[in-house]
Structures are given as structure tokens and as C-alpha cells.
Amino acid sequence: MMDLTGKRVLIAGGASGIGAAAAAAFKQAGASTAVFDIAFKEERLAEGVLELPVDLSDSDAVKAAFERLWRHWDGLDVLVNNAGIELVASLEETTEAAWDRLMGVNLKSVFLCCKAALPKLKISRGCIVNTASQLAFVGAGSFTAYTASKAAVVNFTRSLALETAADGVRVNCICPGAVDTPLLRRQFEGKRGPQGTIDDLIGLHPIGRLGRPEEIASCILFMGSPLASFVTGSAMLADGGYTIH
Ligand SMILES: NC(=O)c1ccc[n+]([C@@H]2O[C@H](COP(=O)([O-])OP(=O)(O)OC[C@H]3O[C@@H](n4cnc5c(N)ncnc54)[C@H](O)[C@@H]3O)[C@@H](O)[C@H]2O)c1
8 A cells, every 4th residue: 555645646637537536546545635627616625635626728727726726735746637638530520629629638738737836846856647648659540639649748748857857856657548437438429439339449458448547547646656766757558458569
């Protein structure tokens, strides 16, 4: 059992799926835990977790959310950038607005939160864990914009790790395969997804099933803990073997 008592952990995008599981894992490990998410209606303390509503793609809103967070905490040890949306569309179907929205949530939010949190992370010699995707490393038809956003998160992670290594701040990302979350289920609502059915998608994972949010949360927890003290600039695949071939 990991003991992160005394650590302050912020999950950006943690109201559901992988982020909610990560928040639960850090809380269970004894960390003070806060969550930013667009799905929240108001600031509140829910079973010991501080919830703050914010659109993470909006720089003014992100600034305001961190100002509110600093009223509760005077520092930060772990930032998890997990907010993400999917866009299932061919290039011809992808509008400029949809592209901007996707990049705003999946990529710009990572930039905005890292920028806001870095001064505190330098003081605490803390760390950042970003959620990318196995689709950062392979192509996927109808996911052109999504794969581009996640590949960018991987190289953002590597370059920021270089920038901050001398300050003792580690930066890593986790690259999940298909995980059974609301985001994934929305792809298949009443239709075949671009990868066919859920069973077809499962077939792309040699492990023979979808991942569970808790299985990705445990990778995030590891990366955010002292157990990963020599790990920085890493893109950890947790994809059930999707990218082995
Ligand atoms: N589920 C998968 O198969 C899978 C695979 C690889 C990577 N991922 C990545 O994992 C992360 C979590 O995805 P998930 O599957 O748990 O999805 P999810 O939809 O369950 O959770 C995503 C969370 O991000 C929040 N969010 C979305 N837009 C936001 C915004 N503008 N501001 C603030 N919060 C916002 C949502 O409200 C939600 O709570 C995403 O970055 C996703 O791209 C998921």
C-alpha cells in the first residue's frame, strides 16, 4: 500500500473515467486531492476531495481555478493532466471549430495547467503526469486530429522533462489503450465505431479485453509517487499490447 500522506495532488479532468479512478487512488494513498473538471457545477468538498468547476481549455478560467486552489493549498506536489475528448471524424468531416476544441481540451489544457503549476512544483520538487494515448504512436483512420493531439502530448512531456529536470521536477505520460469509460462507450452508442464494434476493438488488444480505469489509475499513481523517482520524460504504454505489432 502506497503512503502519500502530506502530498497535494491535482487531477485536471477527473470527474469521470480514468481521472476519477486516479483521484480515488491518490485519495486512498492518503494524499490531499483536488479535481478540476468542466462537469462540476460548483466548488465543493466531496468526501474529502476538493472539486472545482473549470473549462480547462480556457486560459482565464484555468487561471481563476488555480487562484481558487491556492486559497486551499499553498503548494502542489503532483499535477495530473487527464482531461480529454475524442473526435471521430474523417479529415473532410473535421471542422476548424472541432479541431480547435479538440486541441484546446487535449493539448492546450496541458500547457495551461503546467504553466500555472510549475512554480509550485519547482518549490516542492514535484511531478507532472499527463494522459496521452496508445494512439500517439500509431495511426487510426477517423482519429487524425485525436492522434495528433496525443502525439503532441507525448513530445510536450519529453521536452518539458528536459526543461525541468535540473529543478527536480519529473514529467511523464501514460499512454492507455482502449479503456472502458464513458468516453469510449460514446464512440459506439447505437452504431459501429470506426474500429467496428467493441468486440472488434477488443480484438486489437492482445490481452483480449478492454482496460479498466483503475488499471490506468495505478500507472498514474506509480508515476506520481516516489517509486518513480528515476523516471522522467517517459511515455508509459498501458495498452494491453495494442502497439506490440
Ligand atoms: N478511454 C480510453 O479508451 C482512452 C484511451 C486512451 C487515452 N484516453 C485518455 O484518457 C483521458 C481520460 O479519458 P476517459 O476515457 O476517462 O474519458 P472520460 O470522458 O470518462 O473523462 C474525461 C474527463 O475530462 C473532462 N473534460 C472534458 N473536457 C473538459 C474541459 N474542457 N475542461 C475540463 N474537463 C474536461 C470530462 O468532463 C471528464 O470528466 C483522456 O485524456 C483520454 O483522451 C482514454
